[in-house]
Amino acid sequence: MRYKTKNKGYIAIFFLLFFLVFTHRSEAAERDLPTAQNEVKAELKKVIEFTVKREGQRFVLENLLIDESFEAIGSISIVVPDGAQINMDLPLGWKTDNTSTASVIGYILDETSKNTPADVCEALKGLTITFKDEKQAKGEIKISVNKATISTWVDDKNVTHYYQFVPEIDTWLNAYNKAKSMTYKGLTGYLATVTSKAEHEYIFNSIAKLPGWLGGTRMVYPNGGKLLDEPKLPNSMLGYSIAKPDWYWADGPEAGSIFFTGFTHQNGTRPIGVYNAWNANQPDNWQTVGGEYVLQFAEKNSPNWNDLNNDYVGSNANRGFYVEYSAYEGPYGKQEENDENSHSAAIPQRVSVxxxxxxxxxxxxxxxxxxxxxxxxxxxxxxxxxxxxxxxxxxxxxxxxxxxxxxxxxxxxxxxxxQQIVFHIQQVVLNTNSNVVIPEKAYAEIDKIDALNNVAVTKNYGTVNVLAKSLTKDADDYMTAKLMRELPERYYRVGLVVPEYYQYKGYVLTNENVAHQPSNLLVGFPTIDSNDRKEYWVTFYLQPMTTEPRSYSWGNQQMNLGTLE
Structure with missing residues (x-):
C-alpha cells in the first residue's frame, strides 16, 4: 500500500537525500549497533562478572561487576535453567515482555532509566532466582549486557532469538545488506522473519515502536530463483523480477519458506499451518508505483503487515528495519552463539549425607x-x-x-x-586332685538374649557353642570367639557346660587383657550389653566335687558341641 500525498516526487527526493547524508555506516557505529562482521575481535572482552550464592531456597548474585568503560546499557538478557523463576522489582525505565518463569528474560532500558554500569549492578543485586523443584536447581545463570536495545525471545524449539530495530531509512535491499553486515554474540544478523503469533506479538510488544522492514518478499532472480539468505544482494532492482505471486522469507533459518501466495489479498491464499499477519485489505500490490513486493510492519502502531516497493523511503511507513539474530545452519554456514558481553556462573550444588x-x-x-x-x-x-x-x-x-x-x-x-563382639574365654580348675581327671577342654555357650537381667529375659535369639582351653591356673591362654551382631540382638550371656565331678565356682570378666585372680570371681554367669564395650576376657573357675578316684567323664567326650570359626 502506498501512502498518497501531494508533491510525492519531491518528498521521495527529500528522503533520499536525507538517507545519503545522514545514514552513513559510521553513524550506526556511533549508536553502538552490534559490531560488523569485519570488526569482530579475536578475543571477547569480559564486561560483566559475577558468582552465584545460595541463600536457603533462593539464589542471588554476588561479586557482581560491570566494566565502567561499557558506558550506557540499553538492554540485558538473563538465561536461567528450566524451572527457574526470576524475581526482581523492576527499576524505573526497565521493561520486559517475558514471563518471570521463561528460560530467557530480556530487559530493555529506556531513556528514563538509570543505565550506567553502576546503576545496573545495583539493580541486579536485588535479583533472586527460585525453583519450585529442587531437582531443577542446577546448571548456570548467564547474563548479557548490551549497549543497543535488543530484545530476547525463546521459541518452542528452545532456540533463542534476538531482535533489534535499526532507525535508518533505507531501501529494502540496502536494509537487507546492512542487516547481514551486523553481528551480535557471534550471530550474523538478517531482516527479521516472523513465523508464529507468539513471536509476532513479542517483537511488536518489546521493540516495535516504529514502522520498518521485515525479511519477506516476492522478488526473485530473473531465472525464477529465490533469494536464499545470501550474505549480500545487488541493490539495483534491475537484477530482480516481481512477476511471481509467492511471498516467502528471503533470509534467516526460514529462507525460501512461502507464507502467502497472491499479488493481492483478493486472490491470495495461505499455505495450511503457515503463519502470516497481513493488515486488512493487504497485500494490495499498489500499481501506481509499479507494484509492491517487500514486507513492512508496525505502521501507525499496528502490529500487522503491509506490502511496499523496495524504494519506498517515506517516513510514514519506513523508519528503519528490524534485525534478527539466531543460531541456525544455512546455505552459507552455521550460525553459533558466543559469549560476547556475557558471563555465566554455575549454581552451587548442595551436599547430601x-x-x-x-x-x-x-x-x-x-x-x-x-x-x-x-x-x-x-x-x-x-x-x-x-x-x-x-x-x-x-x-x-x-x-x-x-x-x-x-x-x-x-x-x-x-x-x-x-558390630563384632569378641570374647576371649578360658577355663581354670582350682584345687586340682590327682584322683579326678582334669578336663582338657572347656565348653562355653553364648546366648543371645533380650535383657541384661536374667530374670527379665523373655527371648533367646540363638546360642553359639565355643570350645576353649582348660587350665590349672590363669595363663593368658584364651580361645577367641567372634560374633557378628545382628539386630535386634544386644545382650549376650556367656555360660559354661560344667563337666561331671566338678562344681562351678564363678567367673572373672574384664574388658581388658589383665591377669585374672580367683579372689575376684563373681558367682553366676556374665551378661554383657553390646552397646558398651565390644571385647571381653572371661575366665570360668571350677573345682573337683570329690577326692575319690574317678575316670574322665564320657559325657564330656560325647557332647556334640560345635566351635565358632
Missing amino acids: QYLSKDNNQPLADEVITIGDEFSIGDPYNTSAQFRKDIEGYERMDSVEIGQYSDEPQVVIYYYTK
Whole structure:
C-alpha cells in the first residue's frame, strides 16, 4: 500500500537525500549497533562478572561487576535453567515482555532509566532466582549486557532469538545488506522473519515502536530463483523480477519458506499451518508505483503487515528495519552463539549425607538431603560435627567428611560394618586332685538374649557353642570367639557346660587383657550389653566335687558341641 500525498516526487527526493547524508555506516557505529562482521575481535572482552550464592531456597548474585568503560546499557538478557523463576522489582525505565518463569528474560532500558554500569549492578543485586523443584536447581545463570536495545525471545524449539530495530531509512535491499553486515554474540544478523503469533506479538510488544522492514518478499532472480539468505544482494532492482505471486522469507533459518501466495489479498491464499499477519485489505500490490513486493510492519502502531516497493523511503511507513539474530545452519554456514558481553556462573550444588551398610550398600538411616543454607562454589563444608552419627549394632568406618561446595551435587557417605563382639574365654580348675581327671577342654555357650537381667529375659535369639582351653591356673591362654551382631540382638550371656565331678565356682570378666585372680570371681554367669564395650576376657573357675578316684567323664567326650570359626 502506498501512502498518497501531494508533491510525492519531491518528498521521495527529500528522503533520499536525507538517507545519503545522514545514514552513513559510521553513524550506526556511533549508536553502538552490534559490531560488523569485519570488526569482530579475536578475543571477547569480559564486561560483566559475577558468582552465584545460595541463600536457603533462593539464589542471588554476588561479586557482581560491570566494566565502567561499557558506558550506557540499553538492554540485558538473563538465561536461567528450566524451572527457574526470576524475581526482581523492576527499576524505573526497565521493561520486559517475558514471563518471570521463561528460560530467557530480556530487559530493555529506556531513556528514563538509570543505565550506567553502576546503576545496573545495583539493580541486579536485588535479583533472586527460585525453583519450585529442587531437582531443577542446577546448571548456570548467564547474563548479557548490551549497549543497543535488543530484545530476547525463546521459541518452542528452545532456540533463542534476538531482535533489534535499526532507525535508518533505507531501501529494502540496502536494509537487507546492512542487516547481514551486523553481528551480535557471534550471530550474523538478517531482516527479521516472523513465523508464529507468539513471536509476532513479542517483537511488536518489546521493540516495535516504529514502522520498518521485515525479511519477506516476492522478488526473485530473473531465472525464477529465490533469494536464499545470501550474505549480500545487488541493490539495483534491475537484477530482480516481481512477476511471481509467492511471498516467502528471503533470509534467516526460514529462507525460501512461502507464507502467502497472491499479488493481492483478493486472490491470495495461505499455505495450511503457515503463519502470516497481513493488515486488512493487504497485500494490495499498489500499481501506481509499479507494484509492491517487500514486507513492512508496525505502521501507525499496528502490529500487522503491509506490502511496499523496495524504494519506498517515506517516513510514514519506513523508519528503519528490524534485525534478527539466531543460531541456525544455512546455505552459507552455521550460525553459533558466543559469549560476547556475557558471563555465566554455575549454581552451587548442595551436599547430601548418606548412611550405608558396607556389606550391601543399603541405607541404615534417613538420608540428609542437604547441609548448609548459605554457600557459594568453593566454600568449605564439614559434616563431622552435625551429621556424623552412631547407629546401633554397627561400627562406623572412616569417611571423608570435608570438602568444598561445587557446581555438581556431592554425597558424603558414612559406611558402617556390623558390630563384632569378641570374647576371649578360658577355663581354670582350682584345687586340682590327682584322683579326678582334669578336663582338657572347656565348653562355653553364648546366648543371645533380650535383657541384661536374667530374670527379665523373655527371648533367646540363638546360642553359639565355643570350645576353649582348660587350665590349672590363669595363663593368658584364651580361645577367641567372634560374633557378628545382628539386630535386634544386644545382650549376650556367656555360660559354661560344667563337666561331671566338678562344681562351678564363678567367673572373672574384664574388658581388658589383665591377669585374672580367683579372689575376684563373681558367682553366676556374665551378661554383657553390646552397646558398651565390644571385647571381653572371661575366665570360668571350677573345682573337683570329690577326692575319690574317678575316670574322665564320657559325657564330656560325647557332647556334640560345635566351635565358632
